[in-house]
Every structure is written in structure tokens, then in C-alpha cells.
Amino acid sequence: MSSSDNGRGAPEKTTLFAAVLGAAALFRPLYAFKENRVALGDPVTLFAAGVPWGAAFIAALLVAAALLAFGAQRPPIRWAKIVTGLALVIALVATLGVAGRLAVHGEEFGRVTPSSGFWLVLLAGFIIVQGSLRGADAPEALKILVGLVPFVVVVGLLLTGRLDSLAPVQEYYNRESRFASELGAHVRLAGAAVSGATVLGVPLGVFAYRRRKAERPVFALINGIQTIPSLALFGLMIAPLAFLSREFPVLRSLGIRGIGNAPALIALTLYALLPIVRNAYTSLAVIRGSVVDAGKGMGMSRGQMLRYIEIPIAVPIILSGIRVSTVQAVGNTAVAALIGAGGLGAFVFQGLGQGAPDLVVMGVIPIVLLSVFVDRGLAIVIRVLTPKGLKEAPL
Template structure:
């Protein structure tokens, strides 16, 4: 009987709920005398209050119960809403708790979020993911469940509610730097994906049309994908600095061994494979009869390309651009190591100073940016998929 229930229930949601309950014995907030010293960790009930702790436990138990029950729309929505509520509750109470603790502590006292909070965030998003999966036909609910909690936390951040949390303090101390690195990050990944698309799509078309071009193109795209990112960044330093010494004029355009130029080149190379591969597959998987019919009815070659090949291959090509974009957001973080800047700068600064909050200040925006880019690209793919190709048309 129990086994059967495990099977009918939602196993991802069950795992998420258990993970959520598992967060309870961890410390939720850490009080440190200064930014770099070790601190004392506070449990959920010490950090907030017994009432809040009880509420969070009850909500997790509710999620667990619903996850074990039969899958249906109402259960999925309730799980999604409850998960968001847990996230919002955690941050709403973390703000004042931090205020109270810093007020009573030493002059440079810091309150940082600890394992309990991070495990909670992970568990919440497991539930959000599970709820989304159970609601394939309810896009509004999907979006509401995915973004409400995150939006609430962002609002709390902007209103200053969380100003005494150490990550936010790290941010407040480097606000202009943060903005600068964020813009750089977006420029680096956006620029490389746009350039990768402009180069990758023609390469993919060439590979699809010409059997002799196919092998070398994929050989290059595949081999570069296997080079670790750090190695590729490093490999580009030597030739680029040699170039810039040989032609000093290049330096005026910012082309040097370190900085944005090698980073952009490496990121473009990485974004090529998914775009080239998907363009190639998008064109090769077309039914030859469709092309034959188009030509046989008197379409010119450019007309066949524009009217048939482009719309039919577009969803797959854009899917490749989506993969490349999400991958580039993460890879751009590594680019900070060769002086290109971006949000990775905070991560490596934090690593160097052994300041976990600084690492988090870099890491969390990267994750949020990746999720955001993924959502935007998914929407673009969906909109560009011709109606007749969409699965499940009736």
C-alpha cells in the first residue's frame, strides 16, 4: 500500500519536502563578530521564534502530505504556493532577526544566512520544479509558482528589509562595482551568444548542405567543447598578447592577452557547438518530400529556404541558442580570472579573501540571470514554433 502511494505521489516533490524538513537541524543564521571571523550559528527557533519555526514545520509537513497524495492540479498548485510561502516567510523573518542581532552584537557584527536557509531555498525550488511539471497546461500557474517567491525576495531587497544581512552589506559596500560587473557580465555573455549565433548558423547551414564540410566543422566544434573553460581562456592569452605586441594598434580596440578580448573569443567558441549542431539537425531532419514538393511546385531555391527551411528549422535553431545562452552565463563567471570582469569577479574575490558572503554575492545573481535567460529563450522558442508543429495540437 505504502509502495503504491510512493509511486502515485510525486517523487521529486517528496524528496523536496524531506529536504525542507532536513533543513531544520542546521543553523539558519550565523552571528559573527566581524566579516572574517568564525561565528556562532543559530537554529531556526533561536534565530526567529518558536511560532515561526512551528509555522515553517507545519508548511513542510503539508507539502510532504500533498506530495504523497495522488497527483492532481489542485495538489500541485497548493504545493507550489506553500513552497513560495516558506521562502517568503524565511526572508521576511530573516530581516528583523538580523536587525535585532546586529543591534545587540559588537560594532562590526555581521549576520549571515547559513546552511539552513540555503537548504530551504534548494528544497523550495525542488517543489516549484515538481509543481511546474505537474501543471503542463496551466502556463499562468506555472509562471506564478516559479516567480512569486523570487519577486518577493527582490522586493524585500529593494525596500531595505534585508539590509542587515551580510550579503546585502557586502553589496551595499560595492553597489557601483556590482552594477558595473553585472553590465560587463551581460555584455560578455550576450555579445558572445550573438556573435556565436551569427557565426554558428551559417556554419550549421554549410554543414547541412555540404557533406565534405560537415566533418571538419563538427570536429572543431566538438573538440573545443572538450577543452576545460579555464584552459581555453588561458590558451588564448599567448596568441592574443603576441598579436597585440605585433600590432599595437589592436590595443586601441582593447585587444590584449587578458581582458575582454580573449574572454569573448573563448565564449564565442563555446557557444558555437550547440548552435551549429542544432542548425544542422534542424535542416537535416526536414522531410525531403517537403523540399521536393516546394521545388516541384515552382519555388526558387531562396523561396524554399525562406518559406520552408527557415520556419521549420527555427525552433531547433533557437533551442540551440537557448542552450548556448544559459551555458554562456555560467562560463562568463570564469572569465573574471583573466581579467574580463563580470559577476565572477566577486566569486574569485570572495575565494581569495575567504569571505563566503562575497562569493554568494557573485553566485546568486549568476544563477538568477541564468534562470531568467532560460525563461526568456524558452518563450522565444515557443512563440517561434509554427502552430502546426507544436506538439499536442488538436
């Protein structure tokens, strides 16, 4: 849903929708209090959580957002909405932290699990921020940084122990040492897959562009891989790799087996290929024949063509492909835990197996944060590297 230009009178629908959603969600439970890890929780709403100032502030922010939705779509009002949304997200998380601490006071194994009310108000806050940021008249990099503010604040609250009463955080403390290694494995696996896909994919895209005949088969293959569900692709890897590993001891000594890192890496790399190959191909296809002709005709050597024309135009486009691939790979790597490759997905599947939703959330949140930071970070890099003439207009 995107905000359209409204005059005064007609409300801006996105923000209004979010405010109403958030207000309705206030009557849903904010959290569930559990005496221990496996207990069924007691639901508690925001107003019963014992943090009256927090409840009042959150309610006031939702009212403010609703009122702002009726204002004209001018920059000051737009920025007021953005600030309201940011404040809503931060206030909500902080209030939950304080409420949780009150609830578990004196209970050795007590913990609180964020419930539907929390998630819905959080969603409302993000809709307000992103909906208003999208059309805001500000440098792209600034918008990206503003969008990152709530994530940075949440990470800060986590690191300073203010969210320690939350069940997913408790799950984290129980697995603190393993968390670091699984996070490392996740980053390494996704990073290796994207690096591999870049090394293979960029030349493949260039090749597909330069050789007309190769274009169809290359894209048929890469698109084909993309249509295989990730779980199936991981499964497909097992048999041939197990066979190779059995037949060739050299491979086995390198750690290549039917399950584990090797099949995961291969499958993730194959998945990461499509956006990279496609963008590498496009990056050259957008350079018009006339531009190449003009360059050649004025006496540019092959190297100068590359340096003055091809690289400046192509690199930002190739990087956008790598960005899409990376975000995908961070998500796909979670599934790789199923075939024993480790990574943050291990917590997710463990949690599912144990019927412990808090553990699932504990695994999912760092995956989400990782995706967001990688995506936004690369977006800024691409923004900086894109030549000015190409930002304002299509090629």
C-alpha cells in the first residue's frame, strides 16, 4: 500500500490504517507470562502490564498518527509521521522490556513471550515509518539511515540487558556460546555462497551477453534452478554428493559428504546465481550500441572503454544483483540447517522440534536483522557508486 497525494480533507490511508490497526491491537495481549520455559503463558494486555506511562505514551502516539493522517501531505507532516512511527516502535519495545522485568521479578525461571498485541503494534509502527519515508523528499541514504533507527535501538536495548526478561532472550542466554558459532556459520555460509555466485555469475552474465547463442540456455538453466523449492534442492544434493564422497576418499577427507556444508554451499550458490547473472547481463545490455560506437570511434582502447564507460555504468547494476542475492542467501541459509549445515536456522528447527516458539523467534530475529542490515548497507554502497547522470533518469 503506498500513500497517494491527498489534499486536506481526504485522509492518507496508509497511516490511518496503521493507526487503527495499532489501536485495535492494544486490546490484544502484549505478552504472555510464563513461570518456566514450557509453561503455557498467562496473557497480559498493555494496560494491565503495570507500566501506565508507557501505555499512555503508546496510545497517544497512535492517536497522533491518526490525526496526522488527516493533515495535508506536506513535508513537515510527513516527517512528523515518520518521527511518530519511530517513537511508537521504540516505545513499544522499551515498554515491553520494563513490563517484562516487573513481571518476572522474583521468579527464577519466569519469562515473558511477546504476543499478538506486541507484534501488531510493531507492524503498525513500521507501516507508518516506511509508508511515509517512501515518498519523502530526502536523499536516499538519509531515508535508509532513518529506516534503520529502530533496528539500531533494539540492538542497543538487547546489548544493554534491558530486554533480558523476554523469553527469546532467555533462550539466547541458554545457548550463548552456540549462538556466536551458529551466527558465524550463517554469515560464512551465506557469504561464501554469494561470493561463489559472484565469481561464477558475473562472467556467466557477460558471456551470455557477448554470445547471443548462449543467452537462452544460460537463462533457461538459471531460471530452472530458481523454480526448484529450496528444500528439494538441498535434498537433491544429498544423493550425488554421498555417492562421490563414498567413491572418492579424497573428497571425503575434504569434508564433502551428502549432508553438511558441501551440499548446502552448492545449493545456496546455485540459488544466488540468478540475480547476479541477470544483472551482469543487463548491466551490459543497457549500454547502448551507439555509446560503444562513439567510444570506439573516438579512439578509446579496450581498456579505456572498460574504465570510462563499461565499469561506471555496469558496476552499480551488478552490485544490485549481489544485493538481492545476499538478502536471499541470508534467508535460504536458514533452511540449510535442515541438512546439517548449521547456521541460525538450527535454532529455528530445534525450536520447532521442541515445541518452543520462543526458540524459533530467537533464531528468526537475528536472521531478520542480518537481512535488514546487509540490504540497507549494500543499498547505500550502490547509491554512492552510481554515477549522478544515471540516478536521475533511465539509461
